[in-house]
Amino acid sequence: MTFPSFAAGEVLTATDMNAVGLWLVKTVTIGTGVSSVPVTGAFSSNYENYRIIMTNNSSSGSASHLLTLNNSSTLYYVSGHFFSWGGGGATAYSPSAQSSFVISANNSAGNPAEFVIDLINPFATARTVGSVMSTSANGSSIFQMLNANSVSHTGFTLSKAGDTMTGGTIRVYGYRN
Amino acid sequence: MSKPLIQIDDEIREMTDEEHAVYLEQIKDAPTIGTPDE
Numbered sequence: 709m710t711f712p713s714f715a716a717g718e719v720l721t722a723t724d725m726n727a728v729g730l731w732l733v734k735t736v737t738i739g740t741g742v743s744s745v746p747v748t749g750a751f752s753s754n755y756e757n758y759r760i761i762m763t764n765n766s767s768s769g770s771a772s773h774l775l776t777l778n779n780s781s782t783l784y785y786v787s788g789h790f791f792s793w794g795g796g797g798a799t800a801y802s803p804s805a806q807s808s809f810v811i812s813a814n815n816s817a818g819n820p821a822e823f824v825i826d827l828i829n830p831f832a833t834a835r836t837v838g839s840v841m842s843t844s845a846n847g848s849s850i851f852q853m854l855n856a857n858s859v860s861h862t863g864f865t866l867s868k869a870g871d872t873m874t875g876g877t878i879r880v881y882g883y884r885n
Numbered sequence: 886m887s888k889p890l891i892q893i894d895d896e897i898r899e900m901t902d903e904e905h906a907v908y909l910e911q912i913k914d915a916p917t918i919g920t921p922d923e
Contacts, residue, residue, distance in 0.1 A: 715890050739897045743889035771918050772918050776911045799919075806914045816920030847919055869912035872890065 730759070730881045738764060738876040744867040746778070747878055751831040751862050755882030759826040762866060765875030770815045771868045774808040775825070777836060777861040784809050786840075788851035801851070809855070809869070811840045814847030820876075827853075827856075830861045 714720065734750050751758060764773065776784075787802035790813035802815070812821050827838040838853040866878060888900040889908065900908060 736892075736894065739892050739895075739914045740898060741890055742892040744900070744904070744911075746891070746893050748893065770917055770919075772916055774911060774915055781910055792919070801918060803916070808911045808915065810916060810918065815917075844919075849919075865911065867911055869915035869917075885914065 726884075729884045731755075731822075731884065732879060733758070733882050734878075736777065736878040738866075738873055738878065740874045741768075741872045742874075743870075743872050743876065744865055746863060746865040747871070747880065748778075748863045750864060750880045751827075753831060756829055756832065756884040756885055758827045758828040759874040759881045759883065760823070760827065760864075760878065761881070762823040762825070762878045763876040764821045764866075764873050766818055766820060767868055767871045767873045769817050769868070769871035771871045772810045773814060773821060773823070773842070774865075774867045774869065775811050775840075776808040776865045776867065777830060777855055777859075778861045778863040778865065779861050780836075780855050780857045781807055783854075783856040785842040785854040785856065786810050788849065789815060790847060790849035792847040801849075805856075809815050809840070809851075811849075811851065811880060812842040812844060813849040814844045816844070816846055817871075819845035830864075833860045834858050836861065 789798035819842045825840045836855045891900045
């Protein structure tokens with residue numbers, strides 16, 4: 709089916725609307741000097757899978773960004789690599805279980821970071837898996853993600869340890885089932 | 886001593902004791918990975 713094109717005043721048909729593959733579920737604009745941004749009402753039975761696109765305009769230090777699902781505090785795993793811009797090899801990163809997903813590397817004070825995250829089944833009572841691509845002023849990272857608890861989540865928190873975040877946007881999209 | 890700021894939707898405020906405990910749990914083994922461009 710070709711992408712529908714609507715004109716002002718035109719009737720939206722069920723066929724066209726049910727073909728929309730991605731739907732904006734939640735938007736949060738990050739304020740000034742915050743250490744933690746819980747995003748509520750992100751996940752529901754409406755969608756099995758989600759894309760989260762986040763930007764953080766600036767933070768006060770170099771700590772890695774963290775993403776924590778709202779009903780799990782253990783058994784967070786990431787595995788992948790991080791890189792510096794302009795040369796050097798990949799650094800492998802696959803730590804033992806943590807209390808949050810580590811989703812960024814090579815941060816530095818006053819500089820931005822950006823994230824593209826896919827999550828599979830965060831609302832289901834099942835393990836949650838996903839992937840994150842992040843960029844910063846100094847480099848990038850690609851990680852696969854696993855939370856091994858069979859728990860249903862309705863939201864998540866973006867945070868940094870000991871640093872504060874200023875500016876940016878968090879957008880959550882549902883992939884149509 | 887003041888607590889870190891938390892943002893829920895458009896509200897930004899200091900964390901409550903309970904929220905601070907949750908935050909400390911979330912960051913307790915948080916690393917700093919990569920070499921910052923100091």
